[in-house]
Amino acid sequence: MSQPISSSLAEALSGWPPPVLDPHGPFSNTVTTLAWVLIALFTLIFVLVCAALWVALYGSDELRARLGGEGVVKWFGLIVPSGVLLVLLAWGTVMVAGMTTIQGDELRMRVSGNIYWWRVSYLDAAGKELHADANELHIPVGRPVVVDMVSEDVIHSFWVPKLGGKMDMIPGRTNRLKLQADQAGVYGGQCAEFCGGAHSLMGFVVVAHEPAEWQRWRDARLARQQAQPAPAAAAAHDEVQRGRQLFGEVGCAACHRVAGTTAQGLSGPDLTHVGSRQSLGAGILPNNRGTLIGWIGDSQSIKPNNRMPAYRSLQAAELNALAAYMESLK
Template sequence: MATLFFIMLIGAALIWAGVVGLLFYAARKRRTYSEQVAGKVILWGGALFPAVVLAALLSYAVWLMPNVRPWFGTDDPGLRRIEVTGEQFWWRVRYLDQDGAALFETANEIRLPVGERVTFSLTTADVIHSFWIPVLGGKMDMIPGRTNRLSLLAEKPGTYRGVCAEFCGTSHTMMAFTVEAMDPPAYDAWLATRQSTGGQDAEGHALFMKNGCSACHTIAGTDAHGVIGPDLTAFGTRGSVGAGSLGNTADNIARFIREPAKVKPGALMPHYAMLPVAETDRIAGYLKGLQ
């Protein structure tokens, strides 16, 4: 992209210098008006020269395009693969093996190995969303009934912010996700220890099951296998509640359980304001303890 920019900048500067030079030349060499000369100037300077220059620039840009487009190389079977589904208003994230089978699922957070290109398969469960990690690459739309692919490379460790870049409803601006770029050994260790035991709080888990939370949510290592909402396995390790809406504390989790629409307008999760505060607090403590 930088190469294309500087080539076009140098070309524009040369054309500008040539036009200014012709201006001074014409001002000094005063001649009588000639329709024949004027016609040649218009033909060569106003039609043929711009056509040749623009055709050359277009050809050069098209030649560069395969190396500029963000999805270049996504068909390489050796690349790591992640599937992301946009939903109102959160992100479903599945890590895949090289054959496309799901290893596990999480939500609103993505981890990448530094120095390794990763292929993202992007789709949506409802309306059009747009997947964008500004630090790492360009936007890619997520369109119902279609899977788009994007290839990204994290060059140094760090934590980056991702957003939805297409208006998708009331809480569009509250649909963030984080991307943590990790050294490859740390990333592989994280993958190997990803399975959760379901936590040690038996009473909190019992309340989670009793109040129907398992109808929408999965927690690995337990009998909660819902697929409508985000997978809550290792939920306590995440940095936020509600796709970046609140910090991940027990109080904020309880607040979101009781009245999710007040935290995130338009959220599809039902409220549990009818439950005793002690129960929602205990469920929140259980979720915060999931590692």
Template sequence: MSFHATQTAELTWVMFAGAAVIFVLVLGTLGFALYGSAQVRRPLSRRWLIIGAGVIFPVAVLSALLAYSFAVTARMARTDTPPAVRIEVVGEMWWWRLRYLDQNGQLLFETANDIRIPVGVPVDLVLTSDNVIHSFWAPKLAGKLDMIPGHVNLLRVQVRQPGLYRGQCAEYCGAQHAKMMFDLRAVTVEEFQAWVAAQRLPAMEPANATLQVGKQIFMQACTQCHTVRGVNATGTLGPDLTHVGSRSSLAAGVLPNTIGALAGWIAGSQHIKPGNQMPSFDQLTGENLRAIAQYMDSLK
């Protein structure tokens, strides 16, 4: 669990406990007023009790809870130390563009939907959108934070233990809102550094004739929308596919990342996720479809 999730859980339990105490006291007073004897009910009509229980007590308790909530949220929002990692997260229709930045804000590499962060260090997620309002939410990591066109929101997270955190867009953004998911994997610092080094490398050259055919088909059909670093594919409308074979899922968490799922997505993307910006390439022959799927799977 992350620092933000721990603080959120603590705030929730304190608020719940405060509300429960007030609820029990109110019900108890109501019970005495309705069913108590005349001797018990008589003190309930005294002015000092009405003012104390009806005005002073709720004002004092609610003010204390409000001050506590402000203190907790201030701790969660504190960014007085520089982050170890900065990731620009852009909400697309309907997937997540991820741009890993260096300490000077320069682009290291771009990927999609599959977020990796190191444990034990602060990580800044710079959230924005180029189209409609989205909302970044990983329930076990932190609270929801909106991604608003023309505006930048900052979410700082610090995960304590390695693990997988499932995320979801939490703001209705169109027909495929429910199929806009992501995986956030927290790994050790050493594993993260090795992953970053691998992601910065260009795509590997095809190792056999089948992969070479797949590459040729990809260059003919996909380069207007997709980038593969190391070859002449520089499209920016869709996700960067330089290392798509190393990702955990396809289509923003809709499909597992297997050769069969890749082929199915290429041939029937509009059937699987209607309205997304990728057309279905259902005119490809079975042989060519397998070749391009195998080529994309080889991009580790």
């Protein structure tokens, strides 16, 4: 059963011009320029073919004889197309070369594709993980970001149309792609390679902050990630405490990690900061108490074939408590 995507992701992936033709960074601008050149060439070729067809059907005998001559076929059937393709190949290779080259001053991240969500790791200069997240990337405006892309199961494809190109994520291989936002905002991303039944419901958002704001966000995340115990563990609210207890009792901790607690599962998204995310289920739902309850209770009816089991046996009060605990994890 298909569900509407979250409002932030829907807005980021809609509007006019469409995101693929509305670049907001230098790397997406490169892709858009290449796309417009290809569109222009396609249009020119279409017009020429239509003109040739008109001549073949309605032109004079002399024009038709010229059109079918050996020289025309040689030049416009072989030499000109080969030359155009070679020029496009060389020009395109030069244009996109900088989209994967590491200069050394970029922000480093790693994104792992899973059925059907994204594992996000923020890295230091040496490639060591500083803190983890899922389905949401936070980047500073005006700074290039190198994203190491891997897959933990099947082939996925990472694509943020307004910020960069498209790159496949292949099991056993690490590919790299650069992103950069020239202005603050929320940018939508999507898996662009069919990866199973819920492929179309595998989205994410990239949140671009002004540099000072991003630094505050990063410092707060690092502090919370290393907190002992995690902030929610000290909460006095009875419902939150009950939810924390249920989190371990019903088996959530076996698949999910919450920094500063005994929950250290790795097969599902890291939930250390789930309460502050803009969406749930890899971009398909807005993040609030109601959607948390619905996702915990029966995620299979929202995103079929995902790897989280449905918890239909939980009572309403238990679902509320778990949702309250999730909301507290910020």
